[in-house]
Amino acid sequence: xxxxxxxAQPFTINAVDGRARSGALRLPGGVVRTPAFMPVxxxxxxxxxxxxxxxxxxxxxxxxxxxxxxxxxxxxxxERFGGIARFMSWDGPVLTDSGGFQVFSLxxxxxxxxxxxxxxxxxxxxxxxxxxxxxxxxxxxLGADISMALDVCTGFDAPETEQQAAHDLTLRWLPRNxxxxxxxxxxxxxxxxxxFGICQGGxxxxxxxxxxxxxNDHPVDGLAIGGLSVGEPKDVLIExxxxxxxxxxxxxxxxxxxxxxxxxxxxxxxxxxxMFDCVLPTRVARHGGLYxxxxxxxxxxxxxxxxxxxxxxxxxxxxxxxxxxxxxxHLYRAGxxxxxxxxxxxxxxxxxxxxxxxxxxxxRGDFEDFRRSFxxxxxxxxxxxxxxxxxxxxxxxxxxxxxx
Ligand SMILES: [Zn+2]
Numbered sequence: 001x002x003x004x005x006x007x008a009q010p011f012t013i014n015a016v017d018g019r020a021r022s023g024a025l026r027l028p029g030g031v032v033r034t035p036a037f038m039p040v041x042x043x044x045x046x047x048x049x050x051x052x053x054x055x056x057x058x059x060x061x062x063x064x065x066x067x068x069x070x071x072x073x074x075x076x077x078x079e080r081f082g083g084i085a086r087f088m089s090w091d092g093p094v095l096t097d098s099g100g101f102q103v104f105s106l107x108x109x110x111x112x113x114x115x116x117x118x119x120x121x122x123x124x125x126x127x128x129x130x131x132x133x134x135x136x137x138x139x140x141x142l143g144a145d146i147s148m149a150l151d152v153c154t155g156f157d158a159p160e161t162e163q164q165a166a167h168d169l170t171l172r173w174l175p176r177n178x179x180x181x182x183x184x185x186x187x188x189x190x191x192x193x194x195x196f197g198i199c200q201g202g203x204x205x206x207x208x209x210x211x212x213x214x215x216n217d218h219p220v221d222g223l224a225i226g227g228l229s230v231g232e233p234k235d236v237l238i239e240x241x242x243x244x245x246x247x248x249x250x251x252x253x254x255x256x257x258x259x260x261x262x263x264x265x266x267x268x269x270x271x272x273x274x275m276f277d278c279v280l281p282t283r284v285a286r287h288g289g290l291y292x293x294x295x296x297x298x299x300x301x302x303x304x305x306x307x308x309x310x311x312x313x314x315x316x317x318x319x320x321x322x323x324x325x326x327x328x329x330h331l332y333r334a335g336x337x338x339x340x341x342x343x344x345x346x347x348x349x350x351x352x353x354x355x356x357x358x359x360x361x362x363x364r365g366d367f368e369d370f371r372r373s374f375x376x377x378x379x380x381x382x383x384x385x386x387x388x389x390x391x392x393x394x395x396x397x398x399x400x401x402x403x404x
Pocket of ligand 1: 261311312316317318319320322345346347349
């Protein structure tokens, strides 16, 4: 096993309310207030937005995708431009995923063995090799404030033997990730890049608990829960999250990967999650699904054609401060690209406001009251967009679509 990373003490918990926590994570690129939502900048850009737009939504940190950036423009080029944050002119920290999720979504285009995974690029079909050591080295070239260990992901419908094998290999790979990280990162600095390990385990609560307990034993800086929100029902997601999170060391930050619908955020923070990322808010926004306090609406619907008020009168985003619902409905129906920018700003600001409310409620000690009142009012999905959501989900499970 790798020797312990020097205690960077990057994470401070300022308030605890039930199992919910609020704190701050100190990174080379800046401080992240938690609970935190990370907008996804798949290819070093949050689609349709510039960094000023993203900052205006209240985001402290972005996520970048190793898979996409290693293929295009290449991690060596990003390194020459000073790392991903400098390359994209984002004045803040960036977390990079390991590339594992996208590679494992490629299904027919990849081959897994004990040492790593070989896959073909969705761009030009070229063969690439990704081992834990490669994933860490690429993330260091990208200049990640937080790197993720390479893990093995499975879907909700994966056979039991495959889920067990993914869990086992993820744990066997973890020390290799750690050793390479320790070789490349100067761990003597008080504020330094961090490495997070990932708990897998599929959809068996006992295996989830064992995976989390094993992860605790490794000197990683943060603890991530992976392999959820891959098509399972919501009650299963919550059950597996609960099983994963209960054994985790409370002093380290906990990151729930790929989960980000508003109701999921409230429920997961209630169980003690500190960080999230998800393409959902921006992806549904580009298709006209906009968040309101009452639930998600389809802004393209005819009933919004003549509405002479903002999408959400309480929202302080650019779209709501300056434009009517009728105008934004028109932009979507006319196919104007401004629609995608305004919709994405609004949805990320809606999520940003939820995170602000959660942090304040935890500090005041009335988180549970606010969670209940949010969930009572917020209807998860407008029936008009349910079909669209299914279509988008099917698309999102294909790696190529994470650029769409
Ligand atoms: Zn708004």
